[in-house]
Amino acid sequence: MKIGTAGSKESNDCFITVKESDKTEITIESIVAAFFYDQIKETIENTLKELDVKNVIVVVEDKGALDYTIKSRLISAIKRMN
Amino acid sequence: MFRSLLFIPSNNPSMIQNADIFSADGIIFDLEDSVDISEKDNARNLLMNYLNEGTNYPSLIVLRINPVETEFFLNDLELLKTQKINYVLLPKADIESLKILDRHLSTYEEKYKLDKIKVIVLTETTNSIIEIDQIAKHKRVEGILLGAEDLCNELEINRTNEGNEILFARSKVIYACTANNIIAIDTPNTSIDNEELLKKDCLNAKNLGMKAKSAIHPNQLEIINDIFSPSKDEIDWAIKVIKEKEKNLSKGAFSVDGKMIDKPLLMKADKIINKAKLYHLI
Amino acid sequence: MINGINRFIPDNLKPFKTNNSYLDMKRTLINKKEKQFETVFLNNIESAFDYFNIKSNQCLSFHHHLRNGDNVLQQVSEVVKRRDLRNMHFAPSSIFPSYTNLADLILNGNVTDIHTNYLNGKVAEVIGQGYLKGKLIMNTHGGRARAIESGDLKIDVAFLACPTVDKFGNGTGAFGPSACGTLGYAISDLEYAKKVILVTDNLVDKLDEYQFDGAYVDAVIVVDSIGNSEGIVSGTTKLTKDPIGLKIAKDCANVINQLGLIKNNFSMQTGAGKISLAVVKYIQDIMNQKNITGSFASGGITKSYVDMLNKGLFKELYDVQCFDLDAVKSYHLNKNHKAMSASKYGNPFEKNPICNRLSFVILGATEIDLDFNVNVTTDSWGNIIGGSGGHADVAHGADVTVIISPLFKSRIPIIKDKVITVTTPGNDIDILVTERGIAVNPERKDILKTLENSGLPIYTIKELYNLAHSITGIPAKIKHSDEIIGYVEYRDGTYIDCIYKVI
Numbered sequence: 061m062k063i064g065t066a067g068s069k070e071s072n073d074c075f076i077t078v079k080e081s082d083k084t085e086i087t088i089e090s091i092v093a094a095f096f097y098d099q100i101k102e103t104i105e106n107t108l109k110e111l112d113v114k115n116v117i118v119v120v121e122d123k124g125a126l127d128y129t130i131k132s133r134l135i136s137a138i139k140r141m142n
Numbered sequence: 143m144f145r146s147l148l149f150i151p152s153n154n155p156s157m158i159q160n161a162d163i164f165s166a167d168g169i170i171f172d173l174e175d176s177v178d179i180s181e182k183d184n185a186r187n188l189l190m191n192y193l194n195e196g197t198n199y200p201s202l203i204v205l206r207i208n209p210v211e212t213e214f215f216l217n218d219l220e221l222l223k224t225q226k227i228n229y230v231l232l233p234k235a236d237i238e239s240l241k242i243l244d245r246h247l248s249t250y251e252e253k254y255k256l257d258k259i260k261v262i263v264l265t266e267t268t269n270s271i272i273e274i275d276q277i278a279k280h281k282r283v284e285g286i287l288l289g290a291e292d293l294c295n296e297l298e299i300n301r302t303n304e305g306n307e308i309l310f311a312r313s314k315v316i317y318a319c320t321a322n323n324i325i326a327i328d329t330p331n332t333s334i335d336n337e338e339l340l341k342k343d344c345l346n347a348k349n350l351g352m353k354a355k356s357a358i359h360p361n362q363l364e365i366i367n368d369i370f371s372p373s374k375d376e377i378d379w380a381i382k383v384i385k386e387k388e389k390n391l392s393k394g395a396f397s398v399d400g401k402m403i404d405k406p407l408l409m410k411a412d413k414i415i416n417k418a419k420l421y422h423l424i
Numbered sequence: 425m426i427n428g429i430n431r432f433i434p435d436n437l438k439p440f441k442t443n444n445s446y447l448d449m450k451r452t453l454i455n456k457k458e459k460q461f462e463t464v465f466l467n468n469i470e471s472a473f474d475y476f477n478i479k480s481n482q483c484l485s486f487h488h489h490l491r492n493g494d495n496v497l498q499q500v501s502e503v504v505k506r507r508d509l510r511n512m513h514f515a516p517s518s519i520f521p522s523y524t525n526l527a528d529l530i531l532n533g534n535v536t537d538i539h540t541n542y543l544n545g546k547v548a549e550v551i552g553q554g555y556l557k558g559k560l561i562m563n564t565h566g567g568r569a570r571a572i573e574s575g576d577l578k579i580d581v582a583f584l585a586c587p588t589v590d591k592f593g594n595g596t597g598a599f600g601p602s603a604c605g606t607l608g609y610a611i612s613d614l615e616y617a618k619k620v621i622l623v624t625d626n627l628v629d630k631l632d633e634y635q636f637d638g639a640y641v642d643a644v645i646v647v648d649s650i651g652n653s654e655g656i657v658s659g660t661t662k663l664t665k666d667p668i669g670l671k672i673a674k675d676c677a678n679v680i681n682q683l684g685l686i687k688n689n690f691s692m693q694t695g696a697g698k699i700s701l702a703v704v705k706y707i708q709d710i711m712n713q714k715n716i717t718g719s720f721a722s723g724g725i726t727k728s729y730v731d732m733l734n735k736g737l738f739k740e741l742y743d744v745q746c747f748d749l750d751a752v753k754s755y756h757l758n759k760n761h762k763a764m765s766a767s768k769y770g771n772p773f774e775k776n777p778i779c780n781r782l783s784f785v786i787l788g789a790t791e792i793d794l795d796f797n798v799n800v801t802t803d804s805w806g807n808i809i810g811g812s813g814g815h816a817d818v819a820h821g822a823d824v825t826v827i828i829s830p831l832f833k834s835r836i837p838i839i840k841d842k843v844i845t846v847t848t849p850g851n852d853i854d855i856l857v858t859e860r861g862i863a864v865n866p867e868r869k870d871i872l873k874t875l876e877n878s879g880l881p882i883y884t885i886k887e888l889y890n891l892a893h894s895i896t897g898i899p900a901k902i903k904h905s906d907e908i909i910g911y912v913e914y915r916d917g918t919y920i921d922c923i924y925k926v927i
Contacts, residue, residue, distance in 0.1 A: 066184050071834060072156040092835050094805055095899035124834030127897060128195045129155040132187040139183065159895070160668055163859050197894045198860075360667035422879065 064141030067125075067133035074122040074130055078137040081117045084108065090122035100130060107131050113138055143420060144168045144202060145370035146363050147287070147327065147356045151176035153185035158192050161200050164360045165367060167421075168202030173218050174209070174233050182214050186221065193224040204262060206231040210239045222250055222259060229284065234292075235263040237273045237280075244282055260284045262327070266292035271314050278318035287356055288315050290329035301332075303339055305346055316351035328355040337365060344369040371421050372414045380414035381424075383407070429797065429849050429920060437911065437919045443820055443849050446916035451773035452574035456615045457640050463593035464643045469583075469623070470503050472645055476619050480510040482580040485617060487610035488518035488542070489585065489597060489745055493655015496585040496623045499647065501525035504534050511558070513537040515577060517568060517609040517766070518813070521545025522655065530555050539577055541565055542811040551909060552808050554925050560910030562801060562808075562923070565609065565744065566770025566777065566817035567915035572612040573767065576917060582617035584610045585650045589624040590631040593638030597746075598756035600626035602650045605725075605746025605755045607635050611765035614640045625650045635763055653749065663705060663728075664698035668830060668859045673702035675880070676828050676857045677710060680784055682878045683871065685824060686710050690783040693723040693818055696747050697788050699828050704728045711737050722764070722778050723785075723814065730754040733761060742778050744769045744814070770817030772915050779814070779821030787815055789827045791843040794885055796850030796865045798827060799843035801912060804836050806904050806926040812847045816915055819852040824871070831858040836899060837892035839885060844902060845912060846921040861888050903927060 062080040069075050074090075088100050104118055118134070125133070144167035150157045152171045161169050177185040193199070205227045207218035221227060232243050240263060247259045261282045265271060266289030277283060290308045294301050301307065308329070319326035328347040333339045340362055344355060348369055355366045372380070382398050387408065390396040396403055403411075418424045426432060427439035466472050478484070484504075486497045497516055502525055504512060512535045514526065519540050527546040529535040536558035543551070543562065551560055563571060571577035586607070587600035597607045602625055614620055614636055621643045622636065664670060680686060686707060694700040705728070711718070721729045722742035727750035733741050734754075742764045746752045754761045770779045779785075790809065791799040798819070803809045819825045829838045838858070854871060856863045863885040864871050875882055883891070893899075910923035 070154075070156065072159060092899075094902060095836055096897060098900065099897045124836070125155055126159060126196075126835065126895065128191040129159075129188060131195070132191040133184070135191075136184040136187045160859075163671065164667060165671070361665065361670065 062141045064137040064139065066136035066140060069121060069123055072124050072126070072129070074120055074125040074133055076121075076130075076133045076137045077119040078134070078141050079117040080141065081115050084114055085117045086120070087118070088120045088122065090120070090124075092122070092124050099127070103127050103130050104134060107134050111135065111138060116141075143325070143417065145354050145421065146366045147204060147354065148360060148363060149176065149206075149330070149356060149358050151185070152189040153177050153181050155188065158188065162198040164200075165363045166200070166357060166360070167354075167367070168204055168228070169200040170204040170206050170231055170356065172206045173214070174206050182208070186217060190221055190224065193221065193226045199226060202228050204229040204231050206233060206264070209234045210242045216246070219246060219250060222256060223254055225256065227259070229260045229262045231262045231264055231287065233264045233289070234267060235265055235277065236267065236270050237276050240277060240280055240283070244280070247282065258282075262287055264289050265311075265315060266290075268293065268296055271311050274314050274318040278322040278324060283324060285325040285327055286315050286319050287327040288312060288329040291332070303342065305343065309350075312347065312350055312352065319353075320351060325354060326352050328352040330356045330358045331362065332358065334359045334361060340365050341369065367421070371423060372417050376414050377418045377423060380411040380418070383411035384415060427918070427920065429846055431846055431921045433919045433922065434908070438917065440849075440914050440918040440920040443851050445918065446772040449773075449916060454573065454575040454616060457617065457620065459639060459642060461642070463638060463641050466643055466645045468647065469499050469645055470506075472621055472643055473503055473507060475643065476581060476621075478509070478581055480512065482509075483513040483515060483578060485579045485582045485613045486514070486516040487584060487607060487613065488516055488520065489604040489607055489609065490602065490651035490653070491518075491656050492520045492522045493602075493652035494520065494522065494585060495649055495651040496583055497523055498525045500583050501529055504529060505532065509534055511536045513539070513558070515539040515579060517565070518542035518811070519544065519547045523547055533557060539563065539568070539571070540811065541568055542813050543808050544810060548808040552926060554907060554909055556909065560923070561913050562811045562910060563913045564770060564812040564816045564915045565766045565814045566772060566779065567913055567917070568609075569612040569765070569767035569771040570773055570915065570917060571913070572616050573771075574917070579613060579617035581619045581621060582610070582613035584613060584620065584622050584636070586622040586624045586636060587650065588626045588628055588631065589622050589644050590628050590634070590638075592630070593622065593641035593644055594631045594634035595622050595624065595636035595638075595641070596631055596634045598633075598752070600624075602626070602653050603752050603756070604653055604656055605752035606743045606763035608744035608764055608769060609766045610636070612767055619643075621645060623647060623650055653752070656746065656748065656752070662698065663701035666698075669699045670702055671859045672828050672830065672857055673699050674706055675859075675862065676703050676786060676826055677706035679826065679855060679857060679862060679875070679880060680707065680824075681710050682880065683824060683874055685783050686714065686716055688716055689719040690716070691718060691720045691722065691781055692784055692786075693721065693782055693822070694786040695788050696724050696726055700786055700788070701726070701728055703786050703828065708732060708737065722769070722782065723818070725751040725755075725761070727751065730761070733758065742769070770814055770821070770915065772817075772820075777817075777821065779818045782818060782822035784824040784826065785818045785822040786826050786828055787819060789829055789838065791840050792827060792829070792838060792853070792856055793840050793843045793850070794889060796853040796856070796885065797843050797846045798848040798850070798853055799845045801845045801847045802923065804840075804844070804902070806844045806902060806924060808910070808923060812912075816848040816852070819848045820915070824854050825852055826855045826857060827853060828857050831860045831888065831892050832896050835896045837889070837896055839889040839892060841901070844904065845923055847912060849920065856885065856888070858888060860891060863888050
C-alpha cells in the first residue's frame with residue numbers, strides 16, 4: 061500500500077501521513093484544534109483539490125503550523141506516496 | 143549593500159516564520175548543507191509555499207542551492223519563479239560550476255521573463271581560491287562568501303580563533319572583490335555563546351577589508367551588524383566633511399580636522415553616510 | 425449584572441466599577457490579633473488540631489513562600505483527611521503543582537472553598553473540572569491583605585511555615601535548613617487570624633532579628649521538615665536565549681529608555697519569566713552606560729536584582745518573596761535587601777504602598793484584548809493556569825506598565841477581541857511590546873507623543889491584532905460554558921470577572 065509521510069512533530073510544524081484508499085478521509089489532531097480546526101481542514105481540502113488528488117486517507121498531527129507549512133507538508137507527503 | 147547574512151535551514155518552519163524579524167540585513171534560505179538528503183523535497187516545498195503564500199518576508203533573500211552536479215540543482219532553481227529571490231548562493235563554486243549556473247539562469251530569465259538573477263559565490267575549496275580572480279570578474283557575480291570550514295577540511299588543518307590559517311584565503315577574496323567592486327563576505331563563526339571570540343573574529347575580518355559576515359545563529363547578528371557598520375566616529379567625521387564641503391562649494395579643496403579632503407576622502411565620506419542612512423544609524 | 429468592565433457578575437457580589445474606585449472607599453480594619461496565652465510548643469500537626477479544636481467548616485490559611493517545595497500545606501491536608509473534616513475553607517496565598525493532597529481534599533469534599541492568588545497543577549485541573557463544591561476566589565497579593573484586614577476573609581487558623589523560630593515564638597525565613605527568605609505574604613495572616621501556628625524545622629534559643637513577632641503566635645510546631653528550599657527555584661530564573669525573546673526584551677528596554685524612565689533614583693519591578701530577566705539585563709547595560717543609580721527594585725526578587733544591589737545599581741530591594749537561593753542569602757546578609765508585607769506591597773488602602781512608587785513595571789500576559797485588558801488567570805482555552813499574584817496591584821501603581829509577549833505562540837495570537845478572563849483592567853495597561861511591533865494604550869497620549877519620533881515600530885493594538893491574523897489566520901472564538909467555577913476578586917474587594925468551566 062502506498063504511503064507517504066512528511067514533516068515533524070516539532071513546534072510550528074505538522075506531521076502528515078497520506079495513504080492510498082478507496083475514498084478521501086481527513087483526520088486532524090492539533091494542539092490548536094479549538095481555534096484552527098476548520099482552517100486546517102480547509103487547507104488540506106483545497107490542496108487536495110489543487111493537485112487533483114482523490115481517494116487518500118490524510119492524517120495530520122499538528123503542532124501549530126501555519127497554512128503554508130501544512131500545505132507544503134501535504135504536497136511532499138503526496139509526492140512521496142507516488 | 144549589507145553587513146550580515148543569516149543562514150536559515152529551509153526545512154524548519156519555526157525559523158522560517160521568524161525570518162523577517164531577525165536583525166540580519168539578509169537571510170540565506172539554505173537548501174544545501176543544513177537540509178538532510180531525504181528532506182530536500184520537503185524543504186523546497188516549504189520554502190516555495192512560504193515565498194508564494196506567506197505574508198512577511200525579509201527585505202533581502204538569498205537562496206543557497208545545491209551544487210550543480212547534484213540531482214537537486216535544477217529543482218532548486220524552480221524557486222526563482224517566486225520572484226522573491228534576490229541572490230542565488232552557489233556552494234562548492236569554481237569557474238566551471240559558475241558557468242553552468244550562468245547558462246541555466248539565462249534560460250530561466252528568458253523562460254519566465256525574470257530580471258537579471260544575481261549570484262553570490264561561496265568559495266570553499268582551494269581550487270576556488272586559485273580561480274577567485276576569474277570568478278570575481280564574472281558578470282553575474284555580485285559577492286563572494288568565504289567558506290572557511292570546508293576549506294580547512296580540505297587543507298587538513300584546524301580552524302583557530304586567531305585565524306592565521308585563513309589569512310591568505312581572506313585576502314584573496316577581499317582583493318578580488320574590491321578590484322571588481324563586488325562585496326566581500328566573511329566566513330561564519332561557529333561560536334554561538336562566546337561574544338568575545340565573535341567580536342575578535344569580526345574585527346579581524348573587517349580590518350582586513352571584509353565588508354560583511356555570514357551568521358549561523360540570530361544571536362550573532364547584533365555584534366556582526368555593529369562591527370560592520372560605520373562607527374560613530376566615522377559617521378561624525380563624514381557628517382563634518384559633507385558640511386564643510388557645502389560651505390566650500392566654490393573652492394576646490396578644503397580641510398577637516400587639519401587634514402586636506404581630496405576626492406578619495408570625499409567619496410569615502412559619501413559611502414559612510416550612505417551606509418549610515420541604509421542601516422538607520424542617522 | 426454587568427460590571428464596569430462589561431463582565432457578568434452574579435447579583436449577590438459587589439461589581440467592579442473602575443480601577444480607581446478604591447479612592448472613594450473607606451479602609452475597613454478588624455482588630456489585630458491579641459494573644460491570650462503564652463506560646464505553646466507542640467510536637468506534631470495533629471496535636472494542634474486537638475489543642476485548638478480545629479473542626480469542620482473552619483478556614484485555614486497558609487503562605488506559599490516555599491513554593492513548589494512546601495510541605496506544610498501537604499502535612500496539614502493529610503491531617504484534615506485523616507480526621508475527615510468537612511466543608512473546610514483553605515486560603516493559601518498561592519497553590520503549586522506539588523500540593524497534590526489538596527486536590528484529594530477537594531475531590532473528597534473535605535475542602536469546599538478556596539481563596540488564593542495563584543493556582544496551578546492538579547488543584548487547578550480538579551477545580552477546572554468543577555469538583556470544588558463551594559467557591560473559588562482568586563485575589564491579588566494586595567487584595568488578599570485587604571480581604572484579611574477587613575474581615576472579608578476570616579481566618580480561623582493560620583498554619584505558617586517558618587524556617588527558623590525561637591523560644592519566644594518569633595520567626596524568620598532568612599536562614600535555617602529550609603530557608604526561604606522573606607515571608608511577606610504571611611504578615612496579614614499573622615496579624616489577623618484568630619489562631620496563629622508557626623510550623624518550623626529549626627528551633628533556636630533567641631532571634632535578634634525576626635519578621636514574625638511572637639506576640640501574635642499562639643503555637644509553634646516543630647516537625648522534621650517544613651519543605652525543601654530547592655523547591656523555591658521555580659524554573660523560570662534563567663534568562664532566555666531564544667532570539668525572539670531577546671528581541672522583545674531589547675525593544676522593551678529601548679522603549680523604557682526612550683521614555684526617559686531610566687534616570688537617577690528610578691524604581692522598577694519585573695516578573696520572573698525568562699524574557700523579563702533579559703529585560704533586566706538590557707536595563708542594567710543602559711544603567712551602566714549612563715551611570716545611573718536607581719532607588720529600588722521590588723517584587724519577587726531574583727539573583728539578577730541581588731547582583732544589581734551588590735553593584736550599587738540600586739540602593740535598596742523591597743522583597744515580597746525570594747525566587748531563588750541567592751535572593752534568600754542576600755536578604756539574610758544585606759541590610760538594604762528589605763522585606764515588605766503583601767499589604768505594604770500592594771494593598772490599595774495602604775497609605776503609600778510600594779507598588780505606587782514604581783517608575784515602571786514589566787509584566788507578562790496569556791492574553792490581552794483590544795481594550796488592553798490583560799488575562800493572567802486562564803490560558804487561551806479558559807483553563808486556570810495562574811492568577812494575578814501582584815499583577816493587578818503593580819499594574820495600577822506603576823507610572824508605566826509594559827506587557828511583553830510574542831505576538832503569537834504556537835499559532836495562537838495573544839491579542840484577542842476580548843480576553844477570556846479579565847485579571848487586570850485595560851486602564852492600568854500602558855504598552856504592549858511584541859517582536860513585531862509595539863502598541864500604546866490610546867489613553868496615554870503622553871507616551872504616544874514621546875515615542876512619536878523614536879523610530880520604534882508603534883502600531884495601534886488593532887493593527888497588531890490584524891497583523892497577527894494575517895500570519896496565523898483568524899482563530900475561532902472559544903465558547904465557554906455557563907457554569908461558573910470561580911470568581912476573580914479585584915484588589916478593592918469588588919468582583920471583576922467570573923471563571924467558567926471549559927467545555
